[in-house]
Amino acid sequence: MDKKRLNAFWDNIFHKDQDPAQQDLISVLSQVPLFAGLTRRELKRVARIAHLRMYAQGERLFQMGHPGAAMFVIKSGKVDIVIPQEGSTDLLLASLGAGTFMGELALLDDSPRSASAVAAEDAQAIAFFRSDFNKLIEKEAAIGSKVLKELAQIIGQRLKVTNQQLSDLRQTVGHYES
Amino acid sequence: MNLEYDALSRAKRRKLFFLISTFLGLAVFALLVWALRELILPAIVGALAAYLCHPLLARMRCYGVPKAAAILLLFTGFFLVISLVSGQIRDAIPDEQGKLELRVRIQFKLNEKYQQLMQVDDSGKGNLVYSLVGSEIEPFWQRINGWLILPPKERQQFEEYYRNRFGADRFDQKYYRYFLANIEQHKKNDALHTAEESVDQNTQVVTTEKKSETDANANGGLLAAIGGVISLWMAAPFVFLFLLLDEGQIKRSLVLLVPNRYFEMVLTVIHNVDDALGRYLRGTFLECTLVGFTLMVGLFVIGFGVKWAFIIGTLAGLANAIPFLGPGIGLLIGLIYGLVVEEYTPLFSFITADSMFIWVLVIVGMTQLLDNAVYQPVVLGNAVSLHPLVVIIGVMGGSILLGFTGMLFAIPVIVVLKVVIGTLIQQMKAYQII
Structure with a gap:
């Protein structure tokens, strides 16, 4: 009994986290491709730098043209990626659901956002701030190498898709021109 | 039900709620800061030390030192440095007798240096430096001597201490000789500036008496004051520890x-x-x-x-x-x-x-x-x-x-x-x- 009490005392001080919300966060993060290679212990470390945010329908997660400072993982709800149009409805690029992530380039630099993200319905998102993320990968090199490798692969994949789309578009335009 | 109206009033209620709670929160915060103002300095010292130690903690973590061990090491280091520095400074602070001796020494040495520089003889004439700037410096010098000279009550205390400790041998003691030389110098100055000095001395005696009364009152609650300071400064290591633990x-x-x-x-x-x-x-x-x-x-x-x-x-x-x-x-x-x-x-x-x-x-x-x-x-x-x-x-x-x-x-x-x-x-x- 005394030993248990002593363990509980040290657990409180050194944050042996048994919080259900924390467990929930870890299980969501484990589904995200960016964190696919991480062990449970490493996911716990990543969860410690996460900010959980609630968004009402129609609220913006980030806006096109603003400097990017955080990457968002959707925990629940739906988020639309749009390009705002003056005087008309926004141009919808993609609609993302739970487990997907967006704004990952903000983890690399603070270049302006290329599109806006708007909550299509009440949503919960997990945000990772660039500076916290950089500190984490400096301190935990193993986590850093795994996450950055995944990020490079994802960006490479998206570049391939974009190239393919560009090539298809050129072919279509060429077809119409001829 | 009018949903649009309800949403609007809800937004208004939310705004009002946030405004009131922000105002109340700020008021409570300001009250707490004022009530606990004596804790601010220890808390700042602890926080500052933690802030300075954060890069060290990060560096230790990079080298694979477990967090608990790294914090324990930094916490021990913080305690050791604080105890070493405060111990040395505490040892250096003189007791009552030491303070009297220090005053006697400072006055004697200052007069010695002044004499070396100005070479004033018994007739009140000095060297070239004295003839050039003496009239400007002399009143300032007299004032410093007036501050440093032991008032009658403390002179008696000094005298008694040396008499009890060394008896007739006190005249061979260096600081006692300084003490006598200071009084001699003071008398000499008295002769030159009798009127000014008497006013000064009266003021000084009154001030000293008032000061001793205050000291006596202060000494009465000294233990309580020391206890209070110690318990307040106990906050510093705790702030340090918990800020280092914070992730x-x-x-x-x-x-x-x-x-x-x-x-x-x-x-x-x-x-x-x-x-x-x-x-x-x-x-x-x-x-x-x-x-x-x-x-x-x-x-x-x-x-x-x-x-x-x-x-x-x-x-x-x-x-x-x-x-x-x-x-x-x-x-x-x-x-x-x-x-x-x-x-x-x-x-x-x-x-x-x-x-x-x-x-x-x-x-x-x-x-x-x-x-x-x-x-x-x-x-x-x-x-x-x-x-x-x-x-x-x-x-x-x-x-x-x-x-x-x-x-x-x-x-x-x-x-x-x-x-x-x-x-x-x-x-x-x-x-x-x-």
Whole structure:
């Protein structure tokens, strides 16, 4: 009994986290491709730098043209990626659901956002701030190498898709021109 | 049910709720700060130490040291340094008798140096320096002697102590001879300035009597006061420990209060402020440590004992955090010690007791030169810089508001304000809020 009490005392001080919300966060993060290679212990470390945010329908997660400072993982709800149009409805690029992530380039630099993200319905998102993320990968090199490798692969994949789309578009335009 | 109307009133209610709770929260916070104002300094010291130790903790974690072990190591180091420094300073503070002796020594040595410089004879005539500036310096000199001379009650105390301890041998004791010489000098001055002196002395006796009454009252509650100070300063290590244990929970809890619209902007502002302030505080700490260490080595070289070189170096290093005034404080402490020092072991034979004053000046000057030419550009190179006028007004304002504590913390507070306001405006523009 005394030993248990002593363990509980040290657990409180050194944050042996048994919080259900924390467990929930870890299980969501484990589904995200960016964190696919991480062990449970490493996911716990990543969860410690996460900010959980609630968004009402129609609220913006980030806006096109603003400097990017955080990457968002959707925990629940739906988020639309749009390009705002003056005087008309926004141009919808993609609609993302739970487990997907967006704004990952903000983890690399603070270049302006290329599109806006708007909550299509009440949503919960997990945000990772660039500076916290950089500190984490400096301190935990193993986590850093795994996450950055995944990020490079994802960006490479998206570049391939974009190239393919560009090539298809050129072919279509060429077809119409001829 | 009119949904649109309901949503509108809900938004209004929400706004009102947030406004009232923010106002109440701020009021409670201000009340708490005022009620617990005595805890602020220990908490700031603990927080500052934790802030300075954070990069060390990160470095240790990089080398694979477990977090608990790294914190334990830093906590032990913090305790050891604090106990070592406070122990040395406590030992150096003289007791009641020691204070009387120190006053006698300072007065005697000052008069000795003055006599050496001016060479005033019994008829009241001196050398060329005296004939040139004597009339200006003499009243100032008399006033200093008036401050330093022991008042009748303390003279009696000093006399009794030496009589009880040494009996007839007291006349062979160096400090007792100084004491007699001071009284002799005082009498001589009396003869010259009888009228002025009698007024001064009466005032002094009254002041001293009042002071002793106050001292007696203060001594009555001394134990309670010491107990209070100890229990208040117990907060410092706890603040230090829990801030080191914190892994961003405090920041995350604060960021939860920020509306979504400003979320990224606030995080960026916090990061930039933390970065700039961290660089400034760590740079200043390193600069002060280097200044203190240089002074310590310099004073040791010119013959100060290790203990006194350590104490003066530490105090001067600490005071160096106050721009402009800090070096002056270091110089003053060094000069006072250089004045009263009688046992010294210089590493070079050409350093004598008579030239100690000049050597202290040389060492402090060299330290300041090194500080300005090497330490500051290297250590504080890219940290926040303030205009000298802002620094002077800030230090004076801090001193008026909170005394020495205000002087010490004025510049960090101005740095925080400058960085917060600058970054906030920059980020608000970037996020198109203004």
